[in-house]
Amino acid sequence: MELSERLKKIPPYLFVELDKLKQEKIQEGVEVIDLGIGDPDLPTPxxxxxxxxxxxxxxxxxxxxxxxxxxxxxxxxxxxxxxxxxxxxxxxxxxxxxxxxxxxxxxxxxxxxxxxxxxxxxxxxxxxxxxxxxxxxxxxxxxxxxxxxxxxxxxxxxxxxxxxxxxxxxxxxxxxxxxxxxxxxxxxxxxxxxxxxxxxxxxxxxxxxxxxxxxxxxxxxxxxxxxxxxxxxxxxxxxxxxxxxxxxxxxxxxxxxxxxxxxxxxxxxxxxxxxxxxxxxxxxxxxLTPSIRMTFKKRRDFLTEELKKLGFKFKIPSATFYLWVKTPENYSSQEFCKKLLNETGIVVTPGVGFGKYGEGYFRIALTVEEEKLKKALQRISTLKL
Ligand SMILES: Cc1ncc(COP(=O)(O)O)c(C=O)c1O
The missing domain is CATH 3.40.640.10 (Type I PLP-dependent aspartate aminotransferase-like (Major domain))
Known part of the structure; x- marks a missing residue:
């Protein structure tokens, strides 16, 4: 059986390696913090x-x-x-x-x-x-x-x-x-x-x-x-x-x-x-929406302030529940995300997964509660770049 030419044009899933690494970390007993998913952790009202x-x-x-x-x-x-x-x-x-x-x-x-x-x-x-x-x-x-x-x-x-x-x-x-x-x-x-x-x-x-x-x-x-x-x-x-x-x-x-x-x-x-x-x-x-917005705003304010102190570069978002951050110099987006997961147990999304011009960036989703964000930041601050 052969796939249609049309389906063959769909590029392979980019994050196979990163997903595998995430599973390995979980198996090792690392408490993985997933900031990769664009799916709100808050329940429906x-x-x-x-x-x-x-x-x-x-x-x-x-x-x-x-x-x-x-x-x-x-x-x-x-x-x-x-x-x-x-x-x-x-x-x-x-x-x-x-x-x-x-x-x-x-x-x-x-x-x-x-x-x-x-x-x-x-x-x-x-x-x-x-x-x-x-x-x-x-x-x-x-x-x-x-x-x-x-x-x-x-x-x-x-x-x-x-x-x-x-x-x-x-x-x-x-x-x-x-x-x-x-x-x-x-x-x-x-x-x-x-x-x-x-x-x-x-x-x-x-x-x-x-x-x-x-x-x-x-x-x-x-x-x-x-x-x-x-x-x-x-x-x-x-x-x-x-x-x-x-x-x-x-x-x-x-x-x-x-x-x-x-x-x-x-x-x-x-x-x-x-x-x-x-x-x-x-x-x-x-x-229904003000409290949802407020939660994401609080997370945005906290994370942007702290990441700035650590020297990361990004534009402060006025909307969405993401941060689009420049990868530190000398790392491709995939390399940086792998290093981050390996050394700190934190998952973020490599920019290149969103297209060629996403290279040089990674995406953080503000879809975990503040306590976890604090923990994530504390771990990021230990990263040797
Ligand atoms: C930019 C954008 N558009 C559309 C969607 C799809 O949303 P849904 O199908 O849940 O309405 C998403 C989901 O992540 C998205 O990020």
């Missing part, structure tokens, strides 16, 4: 769990869900977007329920990308943008996100022959892994370019509610964005619901209907009981 429990008991929810999402859920999504960003959406045509935003992001290229079409993908990035592209035989064209440019792509550097063949531009702000945010002015430039070259803008807003200062914008706040943009939202990080698998897409009705057509043929929607819990969460965002 109890109020959401209670709504889900009651919803589970409703026999009507035990049947197939509505593919695009129940109207009550899509209305809750539209109301949240209106309240938070001031954008008016038609819940029937401009909102689509997703089984987590990853599902929508991975399926979206199927609707628009033909073999050899160009898809602009940031680098470093959440890998699904370029992997979804490879699975549709599209060609990723990588846009470096660099320290010097505040981890925003240099739109002016993309050659016009590439822009002419571009079908989709992927963006993600607040950004994983670099933690940077984008302004409305940047989004305006993006939409202007997309209009000129007639391509789609797909914005991943998974971390839009994990912020510590000013609330980050939606790309759909920009005039004319609704003509060519789709935005992916997730309840995973906002409400610590990664295991529940629920999100939604908003934007141009043609783009939404095309993604819905793909999904109609591959899945059967989000469990309706979860949609009820999700709608409740979105309707109560203002009371």
């Amino acid at each position: 109890l109020e959401i769990v209670e709504v889900a429990k009651k919803a589970l008991e409703k026999p009507s929810h035990h049947r197939y869900p509505s593919n695009a999402g129940s109207l009550f859920y899509r209305k809750a999504c539209a109301n949240y977007i209106k309240k938070r960003f001031g954008i008016t959406l038609d819940p029937e045509t401009e909102v689509l329920a997703l089984i987590g935003s990853k599902e929508g992001i991975a399926h979206f290229p199927i609707a628009f990308v033909n073999p050899e079409d160009i898809v602009l993908c940031p680098d470093p990035a959440y890998p699904v943008y370029h992997l979804g592209t490879l699975l549709t035989d599209g060609i990723p064209y990588y846009l470096p996100l660099t320290w010097e440019r505040e981890f925003l792509p240099d739109l002016g550097s993309i050659p016009s022959n590439i822009l002419q063949k571009t079908k989709i531009l992927w963006l993600n702000y607040p950004n994983n892994p670099t933690t940077s945010s984008a302004s409305k002015e940047f989004f305006k430039e993006v939409i202007k370019l997309a209009k000129k070259y007639n391509f789609i803008v797909a914005h991943d807003a998974a971390y839009v509610e994990i912020y510590f200062e000013t609330p980050p914008p939606s790309i759909l706040e920009i005039d004319e964005a609704k003509e060519r943009a789709i935005e992916f939202h997730s309840l995973s990080k906002t409400f610590c619901m990664t295991g529940w698998r629920i999100g939604f897409a908003i934007g141009n009705s043609f783009l939404i209907s095309a993604l819905a057509k793909v999904k109609n043929n591959v899945d059967s929607g989000v469990f309706t009981a979860l949609q009820e819990a999700g709608a409740f969460a979105l309707e109560n965002l203002e009371s």
